[in-house]
Amino acid sequence: MTMSASVRSEQTEPAGVRRYRTRRRLVEQVRRKKSGGERWRLVIARAPLYKDSDPMDFDAIMYVTIAARPELERGMAGQGSRPLSTVSGRSSCSPRRSFTGSDRRSAMDPFATATETLTVLRARKASAIELLELHRKRIARHNPELNAIVEPDFDRARQAAEAADRRRVAGEDAPLLGLPMTLKESINVRGLRTTVGMPFWKDARVDYDAPVTARVQAAGAVVMGKTNVPQMLADWQSSNPVYGRTNNPWDLARTPGGSSGGSAAVLAAGLTTLEFGSDIGGSIRVPAAFCGVYGHRPSDSVMPRSGQFPFPPMPNSALAMAVLGPLARSAEDLEAALEVAAGPEVGEDVAWRLTLPAARHERLSAFRVAILPALDWMPLDSEIATALEALASRLGRLGCTVKRAQPEGLGDHREFFALYLTLLSAITTARMPVEQRRATAETMRTRDDEWSRATQRGIEAGAPDYLLWIGRREQIRAAWRAFFREWDVLLAPAFFTVAYPHWDKPTPATPESIRKTLDVNGAPALETLGLFYPAVATVPGQPATAFPVGRTRAGLPMGLQAIGPYLEDRTPIRFAALVARELGGFTPPPRYAAD
Known part of the structure; x- marks a missing residue:
C-alpha cells in the first residue's frame, strides 16, 4: 500500500475505527518513548468506544504514561496545544467503568488483546x-x-x-x-x-x-x-x-x-x-x-x-x-x-x-532482515509486493540490515516446491483407502504439469521413496540453519493474493477443480501456486509469524510472514510485535x- 492510499483509507474509515487507531497509536508511541528512560506521570485519555445510539455506549478510560514534558504531551495527544488529559469526544460524560494501570483500554472492549484482557x-x-x-x-x-x-x-x-x-x-x-x-x-x-x-x-x-x-x-x-x-x-x-x-x-x-x-x-x-x-x-x-x-x-x-x-x-x-x-x-x-x-x-x-x-533482539533496528527474492514463475499481487518493499525500505531507514537473500541451494525454488507438493500429497492421502488414492492420482493426471506430477508421486509412492524425500528435507533444514547464522528473520508474503471470492470447491477433487485459478494482477494464476509461500517455512519446519501490513485500495487486509530460526520462535514473534509498534497492527x- 502506498502512503497516499493509506492516508485515503484513514480519511474514509468510520469514526469508530479512527478512534481505535488513535488509541492504539498513542499506546505504541508511549511504548517507544518508554524505552528511552524518560520520567513518567499518569494522564487520562478519554475516547468514546461505541456509537452514541448504542445502548452499551460508555467512555473508555485509557491510562497511558508519557514523558513529563509539556511539548511531548501535546505532540502525543495529536491535538495541537491541548493536553492529553482533555482530549475527549464527550468530556462531560462520566464513565461507567474506570481502572488504573498503563497501556490498557476499556475493561469491556471486545477488540482488546488477550494480554490486555x-x-x-x-x-x-x-x-x-x-x-x-x-x-x-x-x-x-x-x-x-x-x-x-x-x-x-x-x-x-x-x-x-x-x-x-x-x-x-x-x-x-x-x-x-x-x-x-x-x-x-x-x-x-x-x-x-x-x-x-x-x-x-x-x-x-x-x-x-x-x-x-x-x-x-x-x-x-x-x-x-x-x-x-x-x-x-x-x-x-x-x-x-x-x-x-x-x-x-x-x-x-x-x-x-x-x-x-x-x-x-x-x-x-x-x-x-x-x-x-x-x-x-x-x-x-x-x-x-x-x-x-x-x-x-x-x-x-x-x-x-x-x-x-x-x-x-x-x-x-x-x-x-x-x-x-x-x-x-x-x-x-x-x-x-x-x-x-x-x-x-x-x-x-x-x-x-x-x-x-x-x-x-528487543530493538527493531538490531534485526538482520532478509527479503525473499522475487521469482519469475511465481505471481504475487502487486499491492502485497509494494507493501513488502515499503516495509523493507522503512526497516532500512530505521537501521536494520536489509537485503534480498535466501538459504543456499534453493535456487528458483522449483525443486523445493515440487518436494513440498510430493510430501504433502503423501501425508494427506496416507489414510485414504487404496481405491480412493488411485482415483485421486487419476484426477491429478488430467492436469499434466510439473506440480500435478509432483502431487502424483506422493500419492503413488512407497516407504523407500518417502524416506528419500525426508532425507532431502533434512538437507534443506541444514541450509536454513546455516542461513540463520547470518540473518535473524526472512520476510516473505503469507499468500500470493488477498482474500478472494467464495467458490464451491468439491470434495473429492475433480478435473475441473484442480484447474481452478485465482485472479492475481488481472491474470489467472493456478490456485495450487498459493501453497508456495506457506511452503517456504513448512518444509524446513521453521517458525513463521504472519502479521498485517495495511490494506489494499479495495480495503482488504494484506499480510506478510516473518520466518525465524528453528526453535527460536520468540524471534519472529518479537519482530512482528516491534513492526506493529512502528507501523501499526490490527485494525x-x-x-x-x-x-
Missing part, C-alpha cells in the same frame, strides 16, 4: 462472567452472518468462568485465568463434535481433550466453543456440508481463509480473544493475512500434534510437517499462548522439557467496530 481480569475491573457474557452477546449478534463459531459450548464456559472468578476472589492466578477463547473445530474438546466438515463424522463426539485443549484449560482459559474449517482441512476457504460457509469480516462475499478460517474470522470480528489452529499448507498464516490478524506457525516439535481429527489420542499421520499454533490480535498474545501450550508431545513429557530461547473491520 488478562490485565483487566487481574486488576479485577471485569469478571470472567462479564467478559464471557460480552462475547456471548456479540456472538449472538454477529455469528449468524459470519458462521464462524460452529460448536458453541456456553454452558460449560459459564461454569469455567464462575470457577475462574472464585479462584480470583481467593487470590489465585493462572496464565489464562478467566480468558474467553475458542479453538479450531479439528482440535478435540471432550464432549464436542470433531467432524472436520465431513458428513460421515457429523455425529462424532470425542471423549478426550487434545493436549492443547487440556493445557489452555489448565491455565484457566474459558473455552467458548469451536470454529469452522473446510472439509478435511484442505482448502483456503472454510466451507463444508456439516456447518456451511464462513465469511470474511472485511467482505462477507470473500473467504476468511482456511483451514483455520473460522479462527481468524472470530478474532477479527471481536468474538473471541485468542485461538488455536493448525498449519501444514498455510492454514494459520493465510487466514491471518486474509482477516488482518496475527498467526504463528511454530517450529516443528514446539507444540504437540496429537488431538486433531476424531482419531485415537496419538500423533496423526501428518507428523512430518503439520503443527498446531495460535492466532491472536497482537504478536504479544502469540507469545503468551505459546507460553501455555508449547511443550513435548504426550508421552514424551515424562522426560523432555521445552525452554524457548529469548528473542534475539477492526468497520462492520464490527461500530458496535
Whole structure:
C-alpha cells in the first residue's frame, strides 16, 4: 500500500475505527518513548468506544504514561496545544467503568488483546462472567452472518468462568485465568463434535481433550466453543456440508481463509480473544493475512500434534510437517499462548522439557532482515509486493540490515516446491483407502504439469521413496540453519493474493477443480501456486509469524510472514510485535467496530 492510499483509507474509515487507531497509536508511541528512560506521570485519555445510539455506549478510560514534558504531551495527544488529559469526544460524560494501570483500554472492549484482557481480569475491573457474557452477546449478534463459531459450548464456559472468578476472589492466578477463547473445530474438546466438515463424522463426539485443549484449560482459559474449517482441512476457504460457509469480516462475499478460517474470522470480528489452529499448507498464516490478524506457525516439535481429527489420542499421520499454533490480535498474545501450550508431545513429557530461547533482539533496528527474492514463475499481487518493499525500505531507514537473500541451494525454488507438493500429497492421502488414492492420482493426471506430477508421486509412492524425500528435507533444514547464522528473520508474503471470492470447491477433487485459478494482477494464476509461500517455512519446519501490513485500495487486509530460526520462535514473534509498534497492527473491520 502506498502512503497516499493509506492516508485515503484513514480519511474514509468510520469514526469508530479512527478512534481505535488513535488509541492504539498513542499506546505504541508511549511504548517507544518508554524505552528511552524518560520520567513518567499518569494522564487520562478519554475516547468514546461505541456509537452514541448504542445502548452499551460508555467512555473508555485509557491510562497511558508519557514523558513529563509539556511539548511531548501535546505532540502525543495529536491535538495541537491541548493536553492529553482533555482530549475527549464527550468530556462531560462520566464513565461507567474506570481502572488504573498503563497501556490498557476499556475493561469491556471486545477488540482488546488477550494480554490486555488478562490485565483487566487481574486488576479485577471485569469478571470472567462479564467478559464471557460480552462475547456471548456479540456472538449472538454477529455469528449468524459470519458462521464462524460452529460448536458453541456456553454452558460449560459459564461454569469455567464462575470457577475462574472464585479462584480470583481467593487470590489465585493462572496464565489464562478467566480468558474467553475458542479453538479450531479439528482440535478435540471432550464432549464436542470433531467432524472436520465431513458428513460421515457429523455425529462424532470425542471423549478426550487434545493436549492443547487440556493445557489452555489448565491455565484457566474459558473455552467458548469451536470454529469452522473446510472439509478435511484442505482448502483456503472454510466451507463444508456439516456447518456451511464462513465469511470474511472485511467482505462477507470473500473467504476468511482456511483451514483455520473460522479462527481468524472470530478474532477479527471481536468474538473471541485468542485461538488455536493448525498449519501444514498455510492454514494459520493465510487466514491471518486474509482477516488482518496475527498467526504463528511454530517450529516443528514446539507444540504437540496429537488431538486433531476424531482419531485415537496419538500423533496423526501428518507428523512430518503439520503443527498446531495460535492466532491472536497482537504478536504479544502469540507469545503468551505459546507460553501455555508449547511443550513435548504426550508421552514424551515424562522426560523432555521445552525452554524457548529469548528473542534475539528487543530493538527493531538490531534485526538482520532478509527479503525473499522475487521469482519469475511465481505471481504475487502487486499491492502485497509494494507493501513488502515499503516495509523493507522503512526497516532500512530505521537501521536494520536489509537485503534480498535466501538459504543456499534453493535456487528458483522449483525443486523445493515440487518436494513440498510430493510430501504433502503423501501425508494427506496416507489414510485414504487404496481405491480412493488411485482415483485421486487419476484426477491429478488430467492436469499434466510439473506440480500435478509432483502431487502424483506422493500419492503413488512407497516407504523407500518417502524416506528419500525426508532425507532431502533434512538437507534443506541444514541450509536454513546455516542461513540463520547470518540473518535473524526472512520476510516473505503469507499468500500470493488477498482474500478472494467464495467458490464451491468439491470434495473429492475433480478435473475441473484442480484447474481452478485465482485472479492475481488481472491474470489467472493456478490456485495450487498459493501453497508456495506457506511452503517456504513448512518444509524446513521453521517458525513463521504472519502479521498485517495495511490494506489494499479495495480495503482488504494484506499480510506478510516473518520466518525465524528453528526453535527460536520468540524471534519472529518479537519482530512482528516491534513492526506493529512502528507501523501499526490490527485494525477492526468497520462492520464490527461500530458496535
